[in-house]
Amino acid sequence: MLTKEQIAKRIARELKDGYYVNLGIGIPTLVANYVPDTINVTLQSENGLLGMGPFPSEDELDADLINAGKQTVTTLPGSVFFDSATSFAMIRSGRVDLTVLGAMEVNDQGDIANWKIPGKMVKGMGGAMDLVASAQQIIVAMQHTNKAGESKLLSKLTLPVTGLGCVKKIVTNLCVIDVTPRGFELRELAPGVGVETVKNATAGKLVIEGEIPEIQF
Amino acid sequence: MHKVVQNADEAIRGIQDGSTLMLGGFGLCGIPENCISALVKSGVKNLTCISNNAGVDDFGIGLLLQSKQVKKMISSYVGENAEFERQLLTGELEVELLPQGTLAERCRAAGAGIPAFFTPAGYGTEIAEGKETREFHDKQYIMETAFESDYAIVKAWKGDTDGNLIYKATARNFNPMMAMAGKITIAEVEELVEPGELDPNFIHTPSIFVNRIFQGTHYEKRIEQRTIR
Numbered sequence: 246m247l248t249k250e251q252i253a254k255r256i257a258r259e260l261k262d263g264y265y266v267n268l269g270i271g272i273p274t275l276v277a278n279y280v281p282d283t284i285n286v287t288l289q290s291e292n293g294l295l296g297m298g299p300f301p302s303e304d305e306l307d308a309d310l311i312n313a314g315k316q317t318v319t320t321l322p323g324s325v326f327f328d329s330a331t332s333f334a335m336i337r338s339g340r341v342d343l344t345v346l347g348a349m350e351v352n353d354q355g356d357i358a359n360w361k362i363p364g365k366m367v368k369g370m371g372g373a374m375d376l377v378a379s380a381q382q383i384i385v386a387m388q389h390t391n392k393a394g395e396s397k398l399l400s401k402l403t404l405p406v407t408g409l410g411c412v413k414k415i416v417t418n419l420c421v422i423d424v425t426p427r428g429f430e431l432r433e434l435a436p437g438v439g440v441e442t443v444k445n446a447t448a449g450k451l452v453i454e455g456e457i458p459e460i461q462f
Numbered sequence: 463m464h465k466v467v468q469n470a471d472e473a474i475r476g477i478q479d480g481s482t483l484m485l486g487g488f489g490l491c492g493i494p495e496n497c498i499s500a501l502v503k504s505g506v507k508n509l510t511c512i513s514n515n516a517g518v519d520d521f522g523i524g525l526l527l528q529s530k531q532v533k534k535m536i537s538s539y540v541g542e543n544a545e546f547e548r549q550l551l552t553g554e555l556e557v558e559l560l561p562q563g564t565l566a567e568r569c570r571a572a573g574a575g576i577p578a579f580f581t582p583a584g585y586g587t588e589i590a591e592g593k594e595t596r597e598f599h600d601k602q603y604i605m606e607t608a609f610e611s612d613y614a615i616v617k618a619w620k621g622d623t624d625g626n627l628i629y630k631a632t633a634r635n636f637n638p639m640m641a642m643a644g645k646i647t648i649a650e651v652e653e654l655v656e657p658g659e660l661d662p663n664f665i666h667t668p669s670i671f672v673n674r675i676f677q678g679t680h681y682e683k684r685i686e687q688r689t690i691r
Contacts, residue, residue: 291562292488293632300689308491308683309619309633315489315542315686326631328638328666329488329514330570333563337581360559367550367559368541374589375563378582409586 247418247435247460252386254279254462255416256345259384260286267291267336267376269346270314272386276345289341291332291372296324313372336372337379344380346373348387348412350402353428353449355412357385358404370407377408389417389446396448398422398429419443421460427452433460465625465669466654467676470500473648477506477613480533484569484609484640485513485523486616489542489686492633493522494617496650496678501526508533512609514565514636515539516546521684527555536609538562542686560589564606566639571608573642573671578607614644617678618667621651622658625672626665634666641667650678 247255249272257279260266267289268274277297280286288297290312297312298319305319312318335341350358357377360370377383390396398415415422420443421433428450431443434457444451467473474497477483487493501509502525509532516535517524526532527545534556540546549555560568561583571579580603584590594605616637619630627649629637641647649667654677 290632292491293635300691302691306685306688306690307631308685309631311489311491311632311685311687313488315491316689317685317687318689320631326629326634328634329562329566329636330639333566337563337583364551367547367557369537369539369559370561370584370589371539372562374561374587375581375583378585406587 246438250275251462252416252418255421255460256384256386257281258462259343259414260284264342265289265295265340266343266345267341267380269344269373271347273345273347274314289332289335290318291329291336291376293327293329293332294318294320294324295327295335296321298324333372333375336375339379339381341376341380343382343384344376345384345386346376348385348397349391350397350399350404351385351412351415351424352399352402353424355410355424356402357407357412358402359407361405363405373407377411382413383411384414384416385412386416389419396446398447398449400449419446431457433458435460465673465675466623467674469676470496470650470678471503473497473650473674473676474500474504476646477501477504479506480508481506481612482510482610483512484611484614484644485511486635486637486640487513487515487522488632488635489515490517490522490684492617492629492635492637493517494615494650495681497615497648498522498525501531502529505531507531510534510536512536512569512611514562516543518542518686519545521682534558536560536565538565566636568606568609569636569639569643572611573639576608578605580605609643611644612646614640614647616641616647616649618649618651620653620655620660621649621675622655622660622669623675624657625649625669625675626660627651627667627672628660628664629666638667642671646673647671648673649675651675652678652681
């Protein structure tokens with residue numbers, strides 16, 4: 246099984262030189278820690294920052310400089326600030342190459358739910374609906390099952406949808422899955438995890454073909 | 463055309479029970495702290511507030527929620543505010559949640575004389591219910607309309623007495639679009655200077671959009687997630 250850090254590390258392998266990337270709150274944020282030294286990736290934070298740097302030192306701390314998770318951050322050489330309309334212009338026009346975000350549920354058509362549990366929890370969609378409607382590539386980082394042990398990879402969503410047919414890849418604590426017209430195609434297994442474990446934890450249509458390799462970092 | 467007012471109490475004059483307000487800021491970053499305090503003090507009720515977030519329980523718009531002055535919130539993310547979530551789930555507070563980019567664009571459209579626009583965000587979700595949809599270039603879009611707001615209340619870093627504004631870092635966020643979108647726009651700034659002192663090349667909000675301006679005091683600038691390297 247993968248830790249949250251390992252999920253982030255595996256997703257970082259999907260980054261390519263020159264990518265503009267938006268990282269959601271939670272596990273996705275950790276992806277920034279594993280960007281290979283050999284490539285240049287620019288992080289977009291939808292509250293109005295392109296070229297997001299690491300967390301500040303005590304001396305650098307600035308209440309006016311935060312990321313979309315409301316964490317204090319820093320700039321880098323070449324960073325730029327802008328307003329929210331400009332930020333979502335970048336997103337809607339497809340200039341953000343990759344979006345990594347968390348999910349409560351994903352179905353085997355690539356629909357995602359991650360903003361509301363009716364009657365229980367309402368946090369809002371924030372920028373997620375804009376991002377999933379327009380990003381070139383969307384990767385979901387999440388645990389394979391919820392706290393009750395139920396699958397989060399379904400054939401039909403039970404929660405209100407955030408976006409339709411948008412998720413292309415899912416990295417969970419158990420495996421790497423590509424979402425294709427055929428369903429959840431199992432691509433890689435976490436170390437120590439067998440095909441049966443993934444089958445049992447996946448409620449949606451799972452496609453398993455040939456030998457499934459172990460995740461390499 | 464005298465825009466300078468002495469303080470927040472004077473700036474919010476005219477805001478009545480039932481008014482619709484836009485309030486700038488993302489989380490607690492770039493919020494009009496002085497005007498929010500003045501609104502709490504004024505006791506004005508049944509407000510409709512358009513703001514990306516609802517503050518936290520004891521700061522920002524959270525203060526207006528605590529005192530039950532808000533009838534309706536229009537926001538994109540309210541996760542940091544337990545009182546908000548409680549009022550929402552019990553039905554005390556009316557809430558319209560919108561995608562963040564749609565929220566920004568509905569402000570921008572209002573300020574730009576554009577009555578409506580089409581966006582892909584939210585297509586196929588419950589926020590598209592009752593909205594016109596249309597296909598362009600094989601993709602589905604929903605129609606969203608410009609906001610109508612009696613007042614826009616924004617926070618800038620520097621401003622001049624004509625009303626030109628400059629924002630700092632990510633405290634800019636929704637402030638520039640909201641500044642354009644209010645029937646009456648109120649700006650509070652950390653530093654108020656004379657015309658000519660701001661470089662015209664670096665002004666974010668042109669003075670024409672601003673009706674009232676004052677230099678705020680005692681900015682707390684509370685940090686929500688203090689993260690240190």
